[in-house]
Amino acid sequence: xxxxxxxxxxxxxxxxxxxxxxxxxxxxxxxxxxxxxxxxxxxxxxxxxxxxxxxxxxxxxxxxxxxxxxxxxxxxxxxxxxxxxxxxxxxxxxxxxxxxxxxxxxxxxxxxxxxxxxxxxxxxxxxx
Numbered sequence: 001x002x003x004x005x006x007x008x009x010x011x012x013x014x015x016x017x018x019x020x021x022x023x024x025x026x027x028x029x030x031x032x033x034x035x036x037x038x039x040x041x042x043x044x045x046x047x048x049x050x051x052x053x054x055x056x057x058x059x060x061x062x063x064x065x066x067x068x069x070x071x072x073x074x075x076x077x078x079x080x081x082x083x084x085x086x087x088x089x090x091x092x093x094x095x096x097x098x099x100x101x102x103x104x105x106x107x108x109x110x111x112x113x114x115x116x117x118x119x120x121x122x123x124x125x126x127x128x
């Protein structure tokens with residue numbers, strides 16, 4: 001798994017004995033143990049992980065993840081950027097498509113005013 005990281009936001013955190021790092025994570029977020037030992041638990045998973053220097057872990061669930069230093073530890077957390085395929089799949093999500101179409105319709109209706117009401121069957125009166 002080493003070297004298989006996608007570009008994204010990276011941060012390095014030093015943890016003291018029993019010090020916690022709480023993350024709002026998503027699947028694919030990477031945790032690398034630069035030195036020391038840690039205990040990782042994730043919301044939505046039943047298995048905790050103990051890791052030591054050199055270990056690289058990929059978070060599996062969306063939600064809160066807690067990393068505890070078991071002694072002095074340094075960890076690097078990388079929120080990976082989505083791949084082009086993940087972006088494409090997100091664009092094709094039916095729920096997101098409906099929201100985008102509804103938003104576009106409201107935007108167009110706001111710009112055209114009464115003309116859209118006449119086209120959609122609504123009443124439009126003309127006074128002279």
